[in-house]
Amino acid sequence: MKCINKYILLVLLFALFQSCKKFLHVKTPEGQLTDNIIFSSDSLATNALIGIYTNLVSNSISFPSGVWSISLLAGLSADELDNYSASQIQAQYYLNDISPTNSINKLMWQQFYRSIYQCNTVMEGIVNSKNISSSVKGQLLGEALFLRAYCFFYLINMYGPVPLSLTTRYQENDTLYRSAIDIVYNQIENDLNKASQSLSDEYPSGSERIRANRSAANALLSRIYLYTGNWRQCIEKSSVVINRKDQYQLCSSLRDVFLKNSKEAILQLQPILPRYNTFDAPVFILQNAPRNVACSRQLISSFEPNDLRMINWIGIIKVDNDSFYFPYKYKMLPDSTVGEYLMILRLSELYLSRSEAYARLGIFDSAWADLNIVRQRSGLLPLSSNSANILGTIFQERRVELFTEWGNRWFDLKRIGNANLVLGSIKGSLWQPTDVLYPIPISEIVLNPRLTQNPGY
Numbered sequence: 179m180k181c182i183n184k185y186i187l188l189v190l191l192f193a194l195f196q197s198c199k200k201f202l203h204v205k206t207p208e209g210q211l212t213d214n215i216i217f218s219s220d221s222l223a224t225n226a227l228i229g230i231y232t233n234l235v236s237n238s239i240s241f242p243s244g245v246w247s248i249s250l251l252a253g254l255s256a257d258e259l260d261n262y263s264a265s266q267i268q269a270q271y272y273l274n275d276i277s278p279t280n281s282i283n284k285l286m287w288q289q290f291y292r293s294i295y296q297c298n299t300v301m302e303g304i305v306n307s308k309n310i311s312s313s314v315k316g317q318l319l320g321e322a323l324f325l326r327a328y329c330f331f332y333l334i335n336m337y338g339p340v341p342l343s344l345t346t347r348y349q350e351n352d353t354l355y356r357s358a359i360d361i362v363y364n365q366i367e368n369d370l371n372k373a374s375q376s377l378s379d380e381y382p383s384g385s386e387r388i389r390a391n392r393s394a395a396n397a398l399l400s401r402i403y404l405y406t407g408n409w410r411q412c413i414e415k416s417s418v419v420i421n422r423k424d425q426y427q428l429c430s431s432l433r434d435v436f437l438k439n440s441k442e443a444i445l446q447l448q449p450i451l452p453r454y455n456t457f458d459a460p461v462f463i464l465q466n467a468p469r470n471v472a473c474s475r476q477l478i479s480s481f482e483p484n485d486l487r488m489i490n491w492i493g494i495i496k497v498d499n500d501s502f503y504f505p506y507k508y509k510m511l512p513d514s515t516v517g518e519y520l521m522i523l524r525l526s527e528l529y530l531s532r533s534e535a536y537a538r539l540g541i542f543d544s545a546w547a548d549l550n551i552v553r554q555r556s557g558l559l560p561l562s563s564n565s566a567n568i569l570g571t572i573f574q575e576r577r578v579e580l581f582t583e584w585g586n587r588w589f590d591l592k593r594i595g596n597a598n599l600v601l602g603s604i605k606g607s608l609w610q611p612t613d614v615l616y617p618i619p620i621s622e623i624v625l626n627p628r629l630t631q632n633p634g635y
Contacts, residue, residue: 180579181597185360189224191232193293193462195330202480212414214599216303216305216311217303217304217306217307217309219309219310220310220311220314222391223300223303223304223307223310223314223315223318224314224318225304226299226300227300227318227321227322228389229296230293230296230297230300230322230325231325231388231389231447231448232450233293233296233448234293235290235448235449235450235451235520236450236451237358238457238460238461239608240289240457241286241289241290241332242447242520242522243447243457243458243461244457244458244461245457245461245470246268246285246286247457247458247461248286248336248584248585249333249458249582249583249584249585250461250462250471250582251268251271251282251286251585252336252584252585252587252588252589253471253581253582253585253587253588254268254271254471255271255272255274255588256585256587256588256591256614257474257476257477257580257587257591257600257601257604258473258474258476258477258582258587258588259272259314259471259472259473259474259475259477259582260272260468260471260472260473260475261471262467262468262469262470262471262472263469263470263471265471267280267281267554268280268282273608273625274601274605274608274609274610274613275608275613276616276617276635277617277627278617278619278620278623278631278635279619279621280619281618282620283616283617284622285620286336287333287337287445287552287619287622288619290329290332290333291329291343292325292491293325293326293329294329294330294343295328295343295346295351297323297325298322298326298343298344298345298346298602299346300322301319301322301323301326302320302345302346302622304318304319313572313583316376316377317376317377317378317382317396318350319372319373319473320372320373320374320375320376320377320390320392320395321377321382321389321390323369323370323372323373323376323395324369324370324373324377324390324394324398325390326369326396327366327369327370327398328398328522330342330362330365330366330369331366331398331401331402332584332585333362334359334362334363335405335585335589335592336585336615336616337615337616337618337632338356338359338615338632339356339357339358339359339362340356340357340359340362341354341355341356341357341626341629342354342361342362342365346380352353352625352626353626353628354626354629355626355628356629356630359407363402363510365605366402367399370395370396370398370399370402371395371397371399372397373390373392374392374395374399377390377391377394377395378391378392378393379392379393379411379422379425385439386438386439386448387439387440387443387444387445387446387519388445388446388447388448388519390445390447392629393418393419393422393425393426393444394445394523396418396419397415397416397419397444397445397523397528398523398526399411399415400412400415400416400419400528400531401527401531403415403535403606404531404534404535405589407538409535409536409538409539410535410539412531412532412534412535413464413532413535413536413539416528416529416531416532416535417532418609419444419525419528420525420528420529420532426441426444426525426577427441427442427525428442428525428529428551428552428555429441429442429555430555432486432487432490432491432555432556433490434520435521435524435526436507436508436509436519437505437517437518437519438516438517438519439516439519440507440521440524442524442525442526443519443521443523443524443525444522444523444524444525445521445522445523446519446520446521446522447519447520447522448519449520452537453512453513453514453515454512454516455510455511455514455516455517455518455519455570455606456510456518456519456520457513457520457539458508458582459508459509459510459511459512459518460511460512461513462505462506462508462582463493463504463506463508463509464493464495464502464504464505466495466497467500467502468502468504470632472502472503472504473492473502473503473504473505476604477503477577477581478492478503480574480577480578481578482558482578484557484558485556485557485558485578486556487556487578487579488604490506491506491507491581492503492504492505492506493505493506498571505581505582506525507582507583508520512625518566518619521583521597522584526552526555526579526580527579527580527586529548529549529551529552530548530549530552530572530575530576530579530580532544532548533545533546533547533548533549533552533575534569534572535567535570536548537568537572538569539591541565542563542568545568545572546560546561546562546563546568549561549568549571549572549575552575552579553575557578561571573590573594573596576590577590592614597611597613597614598611599613601613610634612632612634612635613634615632616632617630617631617632617635618630620629620634
């Protein structure tokens with residue numbers, strides 16, 4: 179009977195979550211019976227929420243990981259990766275000349291909004307249900323709020339103003355205007371603060387760090403406050419997580435950082451395909467001359483001598499007289515025993531965020547202290563507080579610590595205003611200032627004429 183119930187639930191979840199053919203076009207009445215079944219108990223509602231995580235790792239063509247992930251595409255758009263693919267639609271990211279008809283761009287937009295729709299569905303179903311316990315209801319609402327905020331963060335940093343979809347009502351979603359970035363950030367902040375209040379310090383998945391807890395919400399809030407220039411709040415939220423030393427620590431060995439349930443991990447995505455670890459490993463690891471991507475010389479030359487990250491997180495293969503470098507944070511190829519999970523949030527980012535926030539406030543001793551914690555873990559000597567240009571040093575440290583992780587380098591270049599200077603010198607006339615934003619997919623503008631296109635497209 180349990181197997182039959184699980185099968186029925188999976189069918190209903192598939193029908194509910196895959197039904198958005200247009201931007202967010204799902205007719206609520208058609209899903210009413212499905213909602214009543216899915217949100218009729220703690221266990222069924224929990225499975226619905228877990229389904230959102232599952233959809234993020236269900237195939238190799240998705241924004242978290244794989245052939246067209248944010249890490250890969252943003253790495254091409256910035257200066258982390260060189261393109262060797264014969265795919266013209268992928269080359270557009272490397273050339274910073276993305277067509278509004280680009281199918282990768284369309285797929286990414288739709289995947290984000292599908293995830294947001296799923297979050298809205300779960301939140302509405304939980305709130306309207308009388309059969310879910312208050313403790314489970316709070317946990318699931320917190321996770322859905324976190325996941326929705328996470329998606330909106332990436333949307334605004336790739337596309338700028340975006341439609342702020344907060345409901346499953348298709349009549350509203352199909353006619354939304356693009357909301358200003360500060361309005362979306364306000365919504366993200368509100369969602370994460372509510373999530374932090376609803377979530378527990380412990381993981382609902384037990385020893386597995388694969389579902390959001392309070393620290394995940396605070397870690398993302400730290401990033402939001404960094405991006406919006408709220409330095410004191412950034413310090414506060416970073417410190418809340420950093421100070422949980424019984425739960426989170428920097429790994430002493432860099433080879434352990436990306437292992438499943440690493441003590442540095444704040445949140446990871448667990449693979450669901452048998453004998454698969456991450457989709458990043460088979461995409462990035464080179465076993466011959468590159469046919470997709472490889473590390474750029476700009477990235478390789480940014481490492482200091484004796485930096486252990488170059489030794490542990492960068493691979494090298496020699497083909498004839500040429501040497502090619504590749505991201506090697508994830509080392510386990512398919513058919514390996516599952517030992518790696520995809521990292522979403524990790525502790526070292528919080529040290530670097532707090533370091534930057536301290537520096538922006540002129541609290542330099544604390545800024546250097548946090549920065550040196552990350553440097554010394556990588557085998558580098560601590561820098562003196564007398565060193566000049568602390569912000570430049572922090573940005574450099576972010577570059578070599580967070581490379582090819584969720585577009586951090588691409589977003590950093592834009593948020594600190596260095597994109598034109600850095601990418602203009604590398605890509606020459608190919609680079610235009612309007613390239614800092616990706617185009618709104620033309621198919622979405624056709625469906626909703628209220629959506630306007632970004633400049634330059």
